[in-house]
Amino acid sequence: MIVVVAETGSTNADVLDRRGAAERFGxxxxxxxxxxSAGRGRLAREWRGGAGNFMGSTCVVLRRDDPPPATLALVVGLALHAATRPLTARDTRLVLKWPNDLLIDGAKLAGILLERSDDRVVIGVGVNLAVAPPVADRAIASxxxxxxxxxxxxxxxxxxxxxxxxxxxxxxVGLAATLRGWQEAAHPIGTRLSVAPPGEPTLTGKFAGLDDQGNLRLRIGAGVRTIQAGDVALVAGV
Known part of the structure; x- marks a missing residue:
């Protein structure tokens, strides 16, 4: 079931509210x-929509044997890539960036926000279909x-x-299949990244894939650092 409303503060907030929309949405x-009017992204960033763009949320009810809930960001990323790829030219560079972005020719096309409440993970998705509202310090595409x-x-x-x-x-099938699919849709191994882990200085290194739990692997010199959370950007010019 897909329900469309003319306006709301945040679709994620509506689905998170068990007293309201969440009672009706499975x-x-x-x-x-x-x-x-109050869309948001990761790290408390504002998410600006636009007429004709996609702004929506769904939820997953966790089961005992599910893979780690945080890896749902990779699941949604793969779904976004599959839904968007047929709409772009063959020479368009459409890639996933860990943990929650879809880029088109290096600019952000779509973002994902996961929020958990008890056994529910609410997943918000924003995709710039028609317009690309400006965001400070970030290249945005539609x-x-x-x-x-x-x-x-x-x-x-x-x-x-x-x-x-x-x-x-x-x-x-299991998390391993999701990880393989995600890495095939991501920017290539060796892509230079800057990563700002919470409470730490920014790191610069090369993308070395994901580990078996879906964490980012960043090659820095001769070693590899595992990143469980952080703000990631592609290093311009490479």
């Missing part, structure tokens, strides 16, 4: 808004700039189906 359902913006409601249907498929693979 796993696999989506809440999509034409406009959000599908319209790369070609033609798809119909928002048709995109919602495609994304919901893609996410359902990737979620089933995560649960039944």
């Amino acid at each position: 796993e696999g359902d989506w809440l999509v808004a034409d406009r959000q 599908l319209a700039r790369a070609g033609q913006a798809p119909d928002r409601d048709a995109f919602a249907e495609t994304l919901a189906a893609s996410f359902s498929k990737e979620l089933a693979r995560w649960r039944t």
